[in-house]
Amino acid sequence: MKIKKSTSKRMPLGRKYKIEKRASQHKKKMKKIARRSTFIKGKKGKTKELNIPNLWPFKEQMLNEMSDLKERMKQEKEEKKRRIQEMKNCEAMRDNSSEVKDSNTLKMPANLTDLMENALNRQNAFEASKSELEELNMKTLGDPTSSDSSRKAFLRDLRKLIEESDVILEILDARDPLGFRNLELERSIVAQGKKLVLVLSKIDLVPGDVVKEWLAYLRREFPTLAFKSALNSSTEHGVNHSKSSGLRASNDFIKSGSVAFGVSPLMSLIKNYSRYNKNSKRSITVGIMGYPNVGKSSLINSLKRGYCVKVGAVAGITRHLQRVDLDSTTKLIDSPGVVFTGNSQDPSQILRNTVQLTNVKDYFEPISLLLQKIDHEILLKLYKIPMFNSVSEFLTNVSISRGKLNKGGVPDTNSAAMIVLTDWFNGKIPYYSFPPQNNSDQSSLERDSITVVSNWSQEFDIEGIYDQLDSQINN
Secondary structure, eight states, rough: OOOOOOOOOOOOOHHHHHHHHHHHHHHHHOOOOOOHHHHHHSSSSOOOOOOOOOOOOOHHHHHHHHHHHHHHHHHHHHHHHHHHHHHHHHHHHHHHHHOOOOOOOOOOOOSSHHHHHHHHHHHHHHHHHHHHHHHHHTTTEEOOTTHHHHHHHHHHHHHHHHHHHEEEEEEEEETTTGGGGOHHHHHHHHHHOOEEEEEEEOOOGGGGGHHHHHHHTTTTTTEEEOOOSSSSSSSOOOOOEEOOOOHHHHHHHHHTTTEEEHHHHHHHHHHHHHTTTTTOOEEEEEEEEEEEEEOOOOOHHHHSSOOSSOOOOSSOOOOEEEEESSSSSSSEEOOOEEEEOEEEEEEHHHHOSSSOOGOOOOHHHHHHHHHHHHHHHHHHHTTTOOOOHHHHHHHHHHHHHHOOOOGGGOOOHHHHHHHHHHHHHHSSSOOOOOOOOOOOOOOOHHHHHHHHHHHHHHTHHHHHHHHHHHHHOOO
């Protein structure tokens, strides 16, 4: 049987190129079909929006709900991105910062009796602080949209902040310091033997003479310093610590957002306390607390000379304790803002920017309270509106001036109210309060604080720090 030879695989070049051309055409056709199929399924391209009929009676309400939902989803997405970036920054800082061993460790007791006594003392101190903060919990206002579990978490964070901190900074808005204080919490802090320092923030929104009056008033109770945070802490150039003096510097602050004021006195106060302990290996922990959106995180960024913790113009940006190493011996703890009041829709709390505008149910009451505080001439010039005699007339004039009109030319008073409140929060509407002039009735906290300040003067070197700060504020 003759074996058949294998056929050759050679082919004419014309046939070879024809096959390659047909194959490329087939692949191109299949890709085109795949693109069309994915577009039809909605995986690519813009989704078609659902149109609401104009005759639908609740169209405006539904549109508002949809816009709120869209804005909420956008904020959640941005918050998630910021949280991821913040975790990356913290991990990088943790790797770069040198580990400092705290020599303030518990010494082993000599015998069993000392061990039981120490444990009993720590337990009593913990129960006392816990009971005091639980009393405050009965009046705590968290985020109106948050659950009870998140509010309890805020109180746990606050309790933990007080326990871990050696010095606690209570941040107060310089425009209304008394409205941002919590006397019960201050008593609880002093009772636990912690050092409390009051810090007036946003002093660039208040005249220098008023700042000096508030400093003199509050220094009778606790050590008080003035501070202005840098606005552009996330820029590539960082934060500049100003050493200029006089009211000329305040004008520079308004023009430049990268300048912080009051850093040197605050750092001197912290370093003096650390130096007084005569233990160079021991690191000092500084806790920062206050109302929401009062400037706690901005203060940390200004001290750190850069963007370290997340900040924002709305309340509730910080949701948990955040620890930042300022240097090898100083640690800062940022805390979420806690409001100690029972009504989330209280007009005074809304004007303090403790409630997000999207959660405000009625804009009439806060605007009415704002009109009682502000000279009407300022509002007439700011919004370029005629004279008004009522809140509704004021909001109507603002909506017409800013072009906030609904269908048919009806003024949108809610949008006008949000514009006014936003300008109020951003400091575009000038306002500041004066300290009380009646000094005859002295509170019990103030009487106790006089002895507290005298006891702390040696540790903090308060007089020297006051001279340093006053030289920068005076002309």
